[in-house]
Amino acid sequence: MIELKGFNFKTSINEMTIAEWQLISNIVYSEDDFVEKYIKIFQALGASDDIIDEMEESDLIAFVDEFSKNTQLSTVKKRGFELDGRTYVAYEGDEYVLKLKDLSYIEKSCKKEKNFFSLMLAIVFKDTDVINHYSEWEINRKAELFQHLNAGEYLNYITFITEKLAKKLENMNG
Amino acid sequence: MVDIPKSWFEITFNQYIELFEIEQSTDIEFNKTFEQLAVLLDISSDDPYFDELSVDEAFKIFDKIRWLKSPIPKKIEKDFNEYKLIDFNDLTFGEFIDIENFLAADPIQNKILLCSILYKKWKFDEWGNIIFEPYIYDINERAKLFQDCSIVFVESLFDSWLNFKSNFMKNYEQLFEKDVDEKFDEEVSGADAKEQKKLMIEDKKRRKWSWENLIWNLSSNDITKFEQIFSQKLILVFNILSMRKSLGVD
Numbered sequence: 001m002i003e004l005k006g007f008n009f010k011t012s013i014n015e016m017t018i019a020e021w022q023l024i025s026n027i028v029y030s031e032d033d034f035v036e037k038y039i040k041i042f043q044a045l046g047a048s049d050d051i052i053d054e055m056e057e058s059d060l061i062a063f064v065d066e067f068s069k070n071t072q073l074s075t076v077k078k079r080g081f082e083l084d085g086r087t088y089v090a091y092e093g094d095e096y097v098l099k100l101k102d103l104s105y106i107e108k109s110c111k112k113e114k115n116f117f118s119l120m121l122a123i124v125f126k127d128t129d130v131i132n133h134y135s136e137w138e139i140n141r142k143a144e145l146f147q148h149l150n151a152g153e154y155l156n157y158i159t160f161i162t163e164k165l166a167k168k169l170e171n172m173n174g
Numbered sequence: 175m176v177d178i179p180k181s182w183f184e185i186t187f188n189q190y191i192e193l194f195e196i197e198q199s200t201d202i203e204f205n206k207t208f209e210q211l212a213v214l215l216d217i218s219s220d221d222p223y224f225d226e227l228s229v230d231e232a233f234k235i236f237d238k239i240r241w242l243k244s245p246i247p248k249k250i251e252k253d254f255n256e257y258k259l260i261d262f263n264d265l266t267f268g269e270f271i272d273i274e275n276f277l278a279a280d281p282i283q284n285k286i287l288l289c290s291i292l293y294k295k296w297k298f299d300e301w302g303n304i305i306f307e308p309y310i311y312d313i314n315e316r317a318k319l320f321q322d323c324s325i326v327f328v329e330s331l332f333d334s335w336l337n338f339k340s341n342f343m344k345n346y347e348q349l350f351e352k353d354v355d356e357k358f359d360e361e362v363s364g365a366d367a368k369e370q371k372k373l374m375i376e377d378k379k380r381r382k383w384s385w386e387n388l389i390w391n392l393s394s395n396d397i398t399k400f401e402q403i404f405s406q407k408l409i410l411v412f413n414i415l416s417m418r419k420s421l422g423v424d
Contacts, residue, residue: 100232101224104208111202164229169203171233 002066004059007051009042011066013073014152020044021151022117038063073156080125083145088125090157098164105134106161117151117158118143124157176215176223178238182246183326187286189213190325193242194282207236214239248330254323257293259331260306262338267411268404269309271385273335285332289323290316292331309405346412349419388415 002009010016016024027040038060042052077096080089090096102123109119122142126133133139146154179185185193192213200206211232212219252259269291276284293316295307320328343350392411393399403411417423 098229099225100204100208100211100227100229101219103229104202104205107204108202165204168229168233 002063004063005051005054007047009045009047009063011063012152013155014150016151017147018118018121018149018151018154019115019147021155022115022147025117026114035060041067073159074153075156077156077160078153081149083149087128088142089128090124090126096157096160098161101134103161103165103168105139107165109139110165115143115147117155118146118149120158120161121146121149121154124161176217176235178235179214180238181241182244183324185214185325186322187325187328188321189216190328191283208232210242211235211239214242246329247326248333249326250330250334251327254289254293254327255319256295257319258296258304258306259293262292262335263409264306265408266309266404267406267408270408271389271404272313274385285328286317286320286323287313288335289320289328289331290314292335293320342412346416349412349415 001015002011010020013021023044024041027037027044030037030040032040039052042055042063043049077090079091079096080087082088105123106116106120109123110116113119119139122139122145123134125142125146127138127142130138193210196206196209196213200209208224209219212221212224215223217223250259273288273291276287290313291309296304299305389400389403392403392415
């Protein structure tokens with residue numbers, strides 16, 4: 001967290017939800033100019049136009065510095081968690097293994113949805129009381145719910161899967 | 175342990191159609207490969223096998239099915255169970271028109287109709303010559319026999335047919351009118367443009383009914399003679415047509 005012009009800006013993944021991190025990632029990977037991107041990030045983090053208008057170059061540099069050093073992800077992939085009285089589990093063995101069926105659904109979601117971080121988690125984490133994990137309704141239900149999870153705790157799944165997806169796609173096309 | 179096909183020879187026509195439809199339906203790479211893998215393993219994509227299959231294990235399988243990206247090999251079979259491939263030169267005019275119509279309607283799905291027309295039951299006559307059954311059987315019923323044939327079998331026949339047809343058309347090219355250029359000339363305007371459009375519409379209409387028109391002429395506008403013309407050898411009919419054309423008889 002960094003205070004600039006009296007406003008507390010979140011700068012660490014651990015301070016953000018999946019939805020916030022998704023929004024920021026979408027901005028970072030957009031085709032906007034550098035400064036334009038950061039103005040949008042400030043807006044996404046809740047800063048009003050008045051605060052943004054007041055900001056100076058030094059504020060931007062301070063924010064970028066703080067933001068860049070706070071991207072350390074958890075190395076442990078959570079096996080599961082409880083939310084609203086239901087249990088969600090990603091794996092049962094010693095370590096997480098990405099399944100082909102999950103990857104196939106993840107790829108489909110990534111291609112068309114802007115909230116694919118939470119969709120990815122919705123595909124990875126299965127509700128232990130549900131049989132059809134892959135129905136559109138079930139995936140969307142969980143995606144909506146998982147938007148509020150802490151990004152720092154779950155983003156390691158997303159980086160792991162996207163790296164795997166990219167590597168495998170390269171393999172397939174190579 | 176699942177049984178993974180090792181070459182195109184192990185893929186049936188039905189599996190090929192499923193693979194083809196998946197290929198056409200999506201550009202989502204993993205989803206496509208996943209669905210195709212289910213077809214190749216002959217199990218549903220909802221099978222519990224896929225719930226447990228890891229991406230790494232799946233990629234070992236993908237490595238083993240890289241041959242899917244290679245062209246289908248060709249190996250023409252002269253015999254299929256109690257059926258024998260006829261000499262294309264012995265085709266009747268009716269069989270030829272049926273093949274043309276079926277392949278024009280759906281050149282992928284109807285490849286097995288091509289098989290059911292070209293593979294026929296046969297026997298030796300009293301002089302030891304091979305004679306084929308007449309073209310009076312239900313070709314849709316017979317086509318079912320080819321659904322589980324290797325795609326190599328079906329594709330080889332299709333390839334062979336295309337070669338035959340290409341040579342045949344070359345031999346009789348004087349009988350086939352050149353198509354009016356489909357592309358509308360943007361620079362033409364006014365009355366000329368109207369005339370051009372009219373010509374294109376007439377040409378389309380004529381091509382749509384070209385075989386029917388040909389038979390109508392051959393039968394001297396007598397519908398009762400259609401069956402007789404259909405049962406004539408294709409080459410005989412085209413030789414007659416060539417003769418009429420060179421003599422200027424219409």
